[in-house]
Amino acid sequence: MNFVEYFDNYVVIEGVFDEMKCVGGVRKHYDLFMNAFQNVKADEMGLKDELAKKLFLTQGITFTVYSSGEGIEKIFPFDIYPRIIQAMEWDFIESGIKQRLKALNIFLKDVYSHQFIIKDGIIPASLIYSCPNYLREMMNVEVPFDIYTHISGIDLIRDHDGSYYVLEDNLRTPSGVSYMLENRSISYRLFPNQIPENKVRPVHDYPDLLMKNLLALGNRHTSRPTVVLLTPGIYNSAYFEHTTLARLMGIELVEGRDLVVDNHKVYMRTTKGLKKVDVIYRRVDDEFLDPLIFRPDSMLGVPGIYHAYRKGNVAIINAMGNGVADDKAVYAYVPEMIRYYLNEEPILKNVPTYRMENMEERTYTLKNLNNMVVKRTNESGGYGMLIGNTASEAELQSFAEEIEKSPRQFIAQPIISLSSAPCYIDGKLQPRRVDLRPFALSGPDGVDIVPGGLTRVALKEGSIVVNSSQGGGSKDTWVVD
């Protein structure tokens, strides 16, 4: 079988927008890539797939899944066939994300200071104060350059008509950027010459941009700031990413036990004694960051770090308390935030969201549970979710009861079909559902978004859950001019 036959045998899912194939054939931005593979034989595709798996294993590109209290290292499944996005579409996404982040950042500044948005009745106070990730400790804390969301990952999906929706904002410690970088380095090897020939926009600037922002935050105190990346340790599911970023930026990868606070200043324990730390890119969640303020049983954080931060002696990235802005119930208000703070219409749409604390919306949801996705407002990674059309009666019943019991903890959304993209599975090209997580970096000089981001794929047939912990994988994302 050659590639033409692969393509001919590729059947799109009915009612689903396919990234590559439309009624008239192949979409224009896939043309060049497709033409290069006219004569590729079936076994060559198989060999490329094998090579990709081998490269991932050799390079230790893994994530950790927790099962029965034990961490199991797994290769992050990778599909060799890239997802291609045309530049014009990307420009639209980019401007939409920039607008959204601008509003979210102002929201965080506002909600932790004057709270105009609450006073003006745009967002109910009860919604904010009942959010478990709203940190009263962050009230009136001076945040460097008023930037809260230094690193964000915005999850986008496409509905059946191809229009983009924001599914989630990840403003705390979004992960996946290392897979974006590794996917590209694997693509170079799988498809020689294709990246320059397709004029794919590069992603390799990401570590430099991130480092530039981190250094800019430290420059308030010293001309040569010490920047570190704080990891929960080798058993964290994103540890590979932590090491990759630390290595690419040439900064120390520290654990909580490597840091100590003295006189409201943070130091790391080195072989030459204590060394002052100016900027911490932390990948430890808020609740574990300082056992003196948050969870007292946390072994991952650093006692006293909160006060060092509050005094302005150390910059922590992302800021603490961002969880209030990416809470799934607050998400429903982001379009209103954009209108309120920026006086603009949102460029990127939200998925329609039903707020369970609203009685009418709750009643509607419970009546139509079969056609809804129900999510817990404070969970991520695809956990704590119900997909109505595939759930059993018992699961529907149990979720309905839980929603009635604590409505604030849930939101519901209609089931969005998610676009599909071709994946090489079992020797055939098959459509699988995808989303897109572009990564944005906000610094004193503005917002930078690396073109592309991470395309996550639901590798199981029929599934719309793309999370790696739930059987998802990823593919390289090419933005082509």
Place this chain on the structure above:
Amino acid sequence: MLSRVAENIFWMSRYMERTNMQLRILRTYYIASQDGVPFVKWDDVFRYYNQGIPAEKSLTANEVLNFILFDKDNESSVVNNIFKARENARSAQDHITKELWQCLNDYYHLIRDKSLQRQLYSGDPVSALDQLVKQCMLYYGIVDISMFRSEGFNYLNTGKYLERLLQSIDALTMQISRTNGSIKDSMDIVSWRYFLVSISGYEYYLKSNSGTVNPGLIFKQVLYEMHFPHSIAYSIAQLDRYAQRLKPESLEESYDKLEFSIGKAAAILKYNSPGTDIGAQLALLQSVESNLLNVVQVFNEYYFGVTA
């Protein structure tokens, strides 16, 4: 450098050096057993690698090798050494090169490969051991070619030479005890010969001593020969060399302690001449070993922040 990372690199290196020496000793031992020499006792080997606990039943060479190489329940098995080396490398990934990390990662996948275990069990164990030794050599090559000569490299080398010293002393002590430090029959000659092979010193010995196997000369080579990379004197000199490079990155007190402890071990070696008396030989080895353990203690206390 972070104290934790320094410790991780130090231990990664120790586990790899231990693996290399273990593999070479096992390889030589297995070949000797195929050569039909009577001093090879697999039950003793099992007991040695099982913290002194004998096997419940008599075991074949392949069973013992399987236990030492692949048994995850055996604390000192090679698979566990490699696992620990890799875990330490993971924690220090930002201070070692990507190539080095990938080499250890490959090693981890190699030793977990079922076909290698099958080869050991029902094929040719020497080929299986050769594959593992080759991966060790790859590790050393990558360290040499790719590792930047910074603090991490110095911890890597201090760990390597400390482990080599402890392993060499252990191997020599066992050999002296086994043969009483002498040659009573032709089998003792074979035994000393295999001992030299296991520590990669046979060819050098032949060149230096015109083929005569003499335990006194072997003892001298293993202790004092500066051209022999597994000798105690050579390894202490290398340990001292890399420790000195740590000076600019050390607190004054820490370095003083380190310099003193290494100097003391070197002085004991240098200013003792036990001759052919086995008791004196063993006492000297023991004294050097205990001083080297002090060096480890100094690293723990003053560099890695480990409290006893």
